[in-house]
Amino acid sequence: MENTLALLFGLTMLSMSATSRMKSYLKMLSIQGLLLFLIFYAFMEQFNALNFCFLAFETLGVKMIIIPLFIWRIIKKGKIYRDTSPSIPKFYSLVAATIILFSGFVFSVFLKKMLINTNPLSFGVALSTIIISLFFITIRKKVITGVIGYIMMENGIFLLSLSVEKEMPIIVNMGILLDLFIAVFILGLLVKRISRTFEDNDMDSLKVLKDSVDDN
Numbered sequence: 001m002e003n004t005l006a007l008l009f010g011l012t013m014l015s016m017s018a019t020s021r022m023k024s025y026l027k028m029l030s031i032q033g034l035l036l037f038l039i040f041y042a043f044m045e046q047f048n049a050l051n052f053c054f055l056a057f058e059t060l061g062v063k064m065i066i067i068p069l070f071i072w073r074i075i076k077k078g079k080i081y082r083d084t085s086p087s088i089p090k091f092y093s094l095v096a097a098t099i100i101l102f103s104g105f106v107f108s109v110f111l112k113k114m115l116i117n118t119n120p121l122s123f124g125v126a127l128s129t130i131i132i133s134l135f136f137i138t139i140r141k142k143v144i145t146g147v148i149g150y151i152m153m154e155n156g157i158f159l160l161s162l163s164v165e166k167e168m169p170i171i172v173n174m175g176i177l178l179d180l181f182i183a184v185f186i187l188g189l190l191v192k193r194i195s196r197t198f199e200d201n202d203m204d205s206l207k208v209l210k211d212s213v214d215d216n
Helices: 002-017 022-043 049-078 090-110 120-139 143-165 170-197 204-215
Strands: none
Touching: 002 022, 002 090, 002 120, 002 143, 022 049, 022 143, 049 143, 090 120, 120 143
C-alpha cells in the first residue's frame, strides 16, 4: 500500500513537469496533500489522536485545500494561467524529471540495507521530489511557479521525514507548517507587487528591478 502511494506521488511530479497550466499545478498539489495523508495513515504504527488530527489538518486542510485556493486567488488576480516561457521545453523537462525519479529508485535500492526501519521506495521518491522541485524552480520563469516549486519541495521533505521516522512529532509539524504559511504569504505578496509594477510575472522582472536599483 505504502509503495503504491509513493509511486502515485512520484507520478504527480512527472505530471507537473509535463504541463505549463497553473490549474494543473494546483490540482497536483491537492493530490499530493491527499497522498501525504494516506501515506502517513499507512505508516502509522500507534494511534495518537492529537498527532493524527494535526497531521490530518496539515495535509488535508492546508496542503490539499487552503494553499491551492490561496494560490488560485493570486493567479486569478494576476491573470497568470500558464507558464509559457520555461527555460527548456516541456518534453525535455519531463525527460529530466523521469531520469531523476528513476535515479531515486535506484539509489534507494542500493541503500536498502543501510536504511534500517525506512521504506526505501518512499525515501527514493522523496529525494527525487526535492531534486525535481529545485529543477522546476530553476527552469520556470514565473514567480508564482517558484512558489509552487517551493511547496512541492516542502512536500518532498515531509515525505522524506515520514519515510524515515514513520510518525513526525507534533512540534516538528508545527514548525514546518509555520514556515510554509510564512513563505507562501510573503511570496504571494511579492507576486502581487510585481503584478502591479510589471506587465508580466517573469523572474526576469526581478533582474530588471535589481539593475534599476544598482543604477540609482
